[in-house]
Amino acid sequence: MTKDKRVLVGMSGGIDSSATCIMLQEQGYEVVGVTMRTWDIPSHFSSPDQEQPNEIIEAQHVAARLGIEHHVADVREEFRKVIVQYFIDEYMKGRTPNPCVLCNPLFKERILCEWADRTGCQWIATGHYCRLEDRNGLRYIITGDDPVKDQSYFLWKLPQSILKRMLVPLGGMTKEEVRNYLAGKGFEAKARGGESMEICFIDRDYREFLREHCPDIDEKIGPGWFVDSKGMKLGQHQGFAYYTIGQRRGLGIALGEPAYVLKINPEKNTVMLGNVEQLKTEYMLVESPETPDLDELLACPDLSVRIRYRSRPIPCQVILLDNGCLLVKFNTEASAITPGQSAVFYDANRVLGGGFIASQQGIRKISAENSYKFDKKNGQI
Incomplete structure (x- = not known):
């Protein structure tokens, strides 16, 4: 089979990646699987003498049953240095991190691309609940059809070089449809499996995690x-x-x-x-914005922003400040603006880009000094 029909799938051994493998096989792709060993959690080992965590063993079983090539990428040390250290550092700065947002471009999808090159695969594929759309030579992330499982919020930082290699076959399905599909293919037990954790390296309160991996945190x-x-x-x-x-x-x-x-x-x-009223605000600062087309984001007449995963999109307007940050004006009041979290911008169901919520120090002064720009943008002056 030619390289353009060969795809590398990130396999967790769970419902979504297993269904992804089967779907791509049915679409005529030659599927290769890779499972990343990122962080060992004791509960992921069923027996004391088990050498590899359950997810790797599960992925190997699925690969064997489907007759596909499978690899294990042991990236624990790099994961600790890049993702876990970022998680700790952000809390030590008084911010609330988004490790999944950073993990996708800097780690998981990047490693998938490296392994795709190594194994002769044109494409990479994941079990994310989102869709992709090509427009004006750019590839955009589109929300998944299942509003409960939509994962577009976590993917805003993916560069075009990765997006243009990605396949996401589950984007047009609900979780229940994926479960039924998997059961119909003879994987009944797996289709009834549970969900994975949102933060893959924490299985308890994050404060306990900080104390364990930063033992002198209380002294510092x-x-x-x-x-x-x-x-x-x-x-x-x-x-x-x-x-x-x-x-x-x-x-x-x-x-x-x-x-x-x-x-x-x-x-x-x-x-x-x-009190809860004091959490509300009309403005927000966003730093390090990334977008396929900044001009489109700034000019979008129906722009909305999500300020946390599962939050509703809030209609807004945006201007670019001289320091490269975005000043966001909400059309309706927002609450609990949290530095370190992601602000993801949408035009209906299309992701136009995102950034990290910055410190809101001085936001009243900044918004007052720039309010005329919003008036000018709206044709009021």
Whole structure:
């Protein structure tokens, strides 16, 4: 078979990647599988003497049953240095990381492309719930048909060089349809399997993970102060890294009314608390934007943005600041803007790009100084 019909599939041994392999085989592709060993979690080993985690063994079984070539890529050390360290570093900066967003371009899809070249495959394929569309020489990510499983939010950082090699056969299906398809192909037990974790290297509270992999975190940070919006001390907290914007539960302080984390100041080790109304905002700063066509994003008349996974898209307008950041004006108020999370921009169901939510320090002054640009954009001046 020619190289242009040879595809490398990232196999986790689960429902989605298994269905992807079968579908591509039915479409006439010669499928090659690769499973990345990224992070070993004890619960992923069924017996003490087991040399490889369950997902690798499952993927090997599926590959053998389908008669496809299969490889294991042991990338644990690189994964620790690139993804896990980023996760830790972000919390140590008072931010809330998006490890899956960074993992796709910097790690998983990049490694898939490297292994595709190594194994003579033209294409790479994943079990993501999204679709792809070519327009004006560019490839865009389109939301998946299953709104519950849509994963377009996590893929905004993928470059054109990767997108143009990708196949995502599950994008037009719901999760239930994929399960039924897999069962119909004789994989009944697998079709009834459970879902994988959203963050693949954490199987417990992230605070425990931070303490385990950064043993001196409590010495580096130590207890700090909860403060109100005027800077008045309300009580002590465990350390800023253990909190995130919008958090209400697990604060360990009683104020007589519901309190939410409004801001985190890592320099002062303070965590600002307030009421739910104080979480709301009309503006947001986004740093390090990436988009197939920046001019299209800035000019889009029906632009919307998602500020966290599973959040509803919020209609908005965007201008580019001199420092390269985007200033976003929400058409309706948004809540709990969280630095470190992704802001992903859409034109209906098409991803126009994204960026990381920046520190909102000085947002009132910045928005006031640039409000005339939105007025000019809307033809009001």
